[in-house]
Amino acid sequence: MSDPLDMAQDVEERDRAGAVAAALRPLHGHGLMSCEACGEEIPAARRQALPSARRCVRCQAEHERGI
Numbered sequence: 001m002s003d004p005l006d007m008a009q010d011v012e013e014r015d016r017a018g019a020v021a022a023a024l025r026p027l028h029g030h031g032l033m034s035c036e037a038c039g040e041e042i043p044a045a046r047r048q049a050l051p052s053a054r055r056c057v058r059c060q061a062e063h064e065r066g067i
């Protein structure tokens, strides 16, 4: 078993590294360039704000409402 404190530190370091990488390489995050639901391009601002976004704002809203 890992020490929970070590794990928390790991997560924190990964988050920080991810935030830095996202800031430095906005076009190379792990998000998609286009919405996986409708294929529309996801705006760069949205990809930067939420690198893990896989859908455009509209599709994400529908997804969250369970449509």
Ligand SMILES: [Zn+2]
Pocket: 035, 036, 037, 038, 039, 040, 055, 056, 057, 058, 059, 060
């Ligand atoms: Zn969409």
